[in-house]
Amino acid sequence: ETGVTQSPTHLIKTRGQQVTLRCSSQSGHNTVSWYQQALGQGPQFIFQYYREEENGRGNFPPRFSGLQFPNYSSELNVNALELDDSALYLCASSLEGNSGSNTEAFFGQGTRLTVV
Amino acid sequence: DQQVKQNSPSLSVQEGRISILNCDYTNSMFDYFLWYKKYPAEGPTFLISISSIKDKNEDGRFTVFLNKSAKHLSLHIVPSQPGDSAVYFCAASLNRDDKIIFGKGTRLHILP
Numbered sequence: 001e002t003g004v005t006q007s008p009t010h011l012i013k014t015r016g017q018q019v020t021l022r023c024s025s026q027s028g029h030n031t032v033s034w035y036q037q038a039l040g041q042g043p044q045f046i047f048q049y050y051r052e053e054e055n056g057r058g059n060f061p062p063r064f065s066g067l068q069f070p071n072y073s074s075e076l077n078v079n080a081l082e083l084d085d086s087a088l089y090l091c092a093s094s095l096e097g098n099s100g101s102n103t104e105a106f107f108g109q110g111t112r113l114t115v116v
Numbered sequence: 117d118q119q120v121k122q123n124s125p126s127l128s129v130q131e132g133r134i135s136i137l138n139c140d141y142t143n144s145m146f147d148y149f150l151w152y153k154k155y156p157a158e159g160p161t162f163l164i165s166i167s168s169i170k171d172k173n174e175d176g177r178f179t180v181f182l183n184k185s186a187k188h189l190s191l192h193i194v195p196s197q198p199g200d201s202a203v204y205f206c207a208a209s210l211n212r213d214d215k216i217i218f219g220k221g222t223r224l225h226i227l228p
Binding site (some may be wrong): 004006031033035040041042043044045049058061090093096104105106107108109110 | 159162213215
């Protein structure tokens with residue numbers, strides 16, 4: 001078990017609605033990344049937050065947004081949900097900085113979002 | 117456009133034998149490569165990594181080989197055990213701090 005926890009584990013939403021997914025990073029980690037894993041695909045990078053600021057973004061529209069809080073936990077918000085947003089959403093935390101003590105990304109168990 | 121390719125969707129290997137999972141990449145700027153293992157209903161778990169300055173990294177039963185000229189890496193598991201049955205993702209990044217680009221995964225079945 002990695003210490004990265006995500007909530008909820010499963011969620012069903014209607015097209016057009018908004019959703020917020022949550023992630024608590026592993027203790028001591030300052031960086032959170034979010035990934036979308038569609039069925040039969042590998043995880044795709046959505047964005048990364050480092051010390052509460054967005055630090056890189058993948059090819060996702062602006063209706064995907066995020067936040068990182070002072071305790072390094074994070075939220076992923078998706079507005080105007082579309083059917084194709086149905087996927088497993090993964091949060092990963094890591095420690096990054098100049099100290100040379102960077103860690104690998106450790107993933108949570110994911111939130112399975114179904115849009116109907 | 118897939119920058120990290122795992123061309124075998126699945127692989128079956130007898131218990132005790134060697135499992136070899138292959139991965140190709142297209143971006144010569146990738147500097148760091150990783151393998152993750154995923155069980156159903158769990159997130160990916162980090163297995164092993166290698167930086168582009170090396171051609172081999174070993175950790176117990178797991179060894180990753182990197183061939184930069186061929187833009188190819190492979191994961192060897194020996195001996196294969198039943199608990200190794202999972203989906204294995206090959207991944208790459210420009211450096212350790214950058215986003216991770218994943219392949220589509222290879223489902224490994226270890227046969228009794």
